Amino acid sequence: MRKLSISAFICLGLVGFSTPALAHNQIEDTYPAAGSTVEAGPVHIDLTFEEAPLDLPFGQGNLIAIAKADTGEQLGPACARIQDNHLITTANLSAPGEYKVLWREASDDGHVVSGEFNFTLTNNINYTTNKPGNQCFDENGQELDISKQELLSKKVQQGDGFVTGLVWAAVFVVLGSLIGALNIRRQKDARR
Ligand SMILES: [Cu+2]
Numbered sequence: 001m002r003k004l005s006i007s008a009f010i011c012l013g014l015v016g017f018s019t020p021a022l023a024h025n026q027i028e029d030t031y032p033a034a035g036s037t038v039e040a041g042p043v044h045i046d047l048t049f050e051e052a053p054l055d056l057p058f059g060q061g062n063l064i065a066i067a068k069a070d071t072g073e074q075l076g077p078a079c080a081r082i083q084d085n086h087l088i089t090t091a092n093l094s095a096p097g098e099y100k101v102l103w104r105e106a107s108d109d110g111h112v113v114s115g116e117f118n119f120t121l122t123n124n125i126n127y128t129t130n131k132p133g134n135q136c137f138d139e140n141g142q143e144l145d146i147s148k149q150e151l152l153s154k155k156v157q158q159g160d161g162f163v164t165g166l167v168w169a170a171v172f173v174v175l176g177s178l179i180g181a182l183n184i185r186r187q188k189d190a191r192r
Pocket residue numbers: 011012015023024025107109111
């Protein structure tokens with residue numbers, strides 16, 4: 001949570017130097033709602049954003065992944081379709097329990113926004129599927145191959161890692177300047 005607020009702070013700082021029109025995106029609503037319970041079946045996942053995500057090739061940049069909340073096992077590839085200001089996908093889910101939705105969105109200012117939330121699945125209708133998990137077919141009916149994808153959970157962590165790296169880089173620059181300044185002063189004192 002603290003990582004997220006630091007990311008947001010830096011993002012705002014970076015945006016401050018560019019034009020206000022190129023602001024990073026914000027998530028406004030999710031279906032399923034965080035903490036809610038939904039019935040088994042093809043579950044339509046729908047994330048609403050403040051503005052339309054950056055139009056990138058299918059399976060790149062804008063991603064939704066479904067994982068089991070207890071083990072973190074990702075079910076199917078990570079993908080999302082852009083529909084106006086929404087990212088959507090469908091996941092066939094039959095096993096009751098808690099699931100995690102991991103998402104990653106590319107904003108039109110180039111900044112990546114990411115997050116996750118959980119929901120619970122019940123199966124009162126004896127729904128079964130021979131193709132569990134996220135359904136990732138592009139407009140040509142081509143299926144995304146999970147074996148060729150990085151797991152989204154890893155990507156979300158990498159995104160945070162990049163921003164954390166920026167914070168450390170800034171800290172080192174400030175510390176380095178301070179140490180450098182002290183050394184110059186010490187050398188001047190030594191010459192006296
Ligand atoms: Cu931004």
